Amino acid sequence: MAALWRQVSIALATFAAVSNASAASGAPVPEKPKLHLAAAGVGFPYLPFVIADSRGYFKQAGLDVEIGVFSGGAKALQAMMGGSADIVAGAYSNTITMAAKGQKLVSFVTLASCPGWVFGATRASHAKVKTYADLKGMRIGVSSPGSSFHMGVNYLLSKSGVKPSDVSIIGVGSSAGAIAAARSGQIDALMSNDPVATVLQDSGDLFPLAVMRDPAGTRATLGGDYPEAAIYTSKDFLVKYPNTVQAVTNAILEAERWMAHATPEQVAAAVPPQYALAEKDVFAxxxxxxxxxxxxxxxxxxxxxxxxxxxxxxxxxxxGKASIDLKATYDNHFVENADKR
Incomplete structure (x- = not known):
């Protein structure tokens, strides 16, 4: 009986802590305060979720978020579809590709409004690669096959008439594995984002063919704004746990607002060592x-x-042939509600 009362007391204390945090922020209590977030990586487009965690914004929103970092968006998506994750920090494009298969996924807060991609030849092959067409028959590294990095590569190659079957796609991850693959000569070209791209450029191991680190470069390369990273979940989860989704949104927006005014050095200092991928000065x-x-x-x-x-x-x-309602692949009202608090 004493053990039972201890369990009840612990449960009540946990509920009270979540309730107090939510009450203090004026937000409804999350229906599912303990969440599993699957991250496609810890490249810079995903930094808002890292900052939301390290600066305590998730906890302030009444959430206990367990983060699992995967080697690419395809694997993070698999984790959610398989039931081991509730939400994904990954590519918005996954909501569209899954919609084409009849799956209803919804992005509810954008992390990055451009991909931050750098696509280029590695040291082993840069003397032979001056254009996308030169990559025919070569090995190209992406975070994982089927990821947004892979899709971006295919799009750029298609502009030069190179078909997906003309190259070999190799999954190398989006952090230390990508750096090792580029430096060891395992790949001839790499689609990456920062800090990996900066690390490799600084060491002379990556020679860019396309740079999408800002809105202007993205529009020039892809023809418009390209929101690479977002937090998304299933439509069922969104409907069942709206307060939880709102709490996640609130935390991410707090992180984005802080980052908008922070210096690169302050952002670097706020990133835990396991997510940094580089020394603080290089990271900044x-x-x-x-x-x-x-x-x-x-x-x-x-x-x-x-x-x-x-x-x-x-x-x-x-x-292109699939009947996709693009407006059903994202929902801005959680962001809009956060602004009304």
Missing amino acids: RAYANMQSCISRDGLMTDAAAHTVHDVLTAFDPEI
Whole structure:
């Protein structure tokens, strides 16, 4: 009986702590305070969730978030579809590709309004690679096959008439594995983001063919704004746990607002060592290279969603043929509600 009362007391204390945190912020109590977040990586487009965790914004919103970092968006998506994760910090494009398969996924807060991608030749092959067409027959590293990095590669190659079957795609992750693969000569080219891209450029191991570290570079390369990173979940989860989704949104927006005014050095200092991927000075310099990609308001625009759809369609005709309601792949009202608090 005493053990039972201890369990009841612990449960009540936990509930009270969550309730007090939510009450203090004026937000409803999350229906599911303990969450599992699957992250496609810890590249800079995903930094808002890292900051939300390290600076305590998730806890302030009444959430206990367990983060699992995967080697690419495809694997993070698999984790959620398999039931081991509730939400994903990954590519918005996954909501569209899954919609083409009849799966209803919804992005509810944008992390990055441009991809921050750097696509280039590695030291082993840069003398032979001057254009996308030169990559025919070569090995190209991406975070994981089927990821947004992979889709971006296919789109860029298609502009030069190179088909997906003309190259070998190799999954190398998006952090230390990508750096090792580029330096060891395992790949001829790499699609990466920061800080990996800055680390490799600084050491002379990556020679860019395309740089999408800011809105202007993204529009020039992809034809419009391209929201690479977002927090998304299933439509069922969104409907069942709206207060929880609102709490996640509130925490992410707090992180984005803080990042908008923080210096690169302050951001670097706020990132835990397991997520840093580089020394603090290198990290700060890399972040300065692409910080304009980080969303400041968490919103998705209809035009940006169409750009992502157009990029996907360029190399996957099935997506173009599918009947997809793009407005159903994102929901801005949680961001809009956060602004009313």
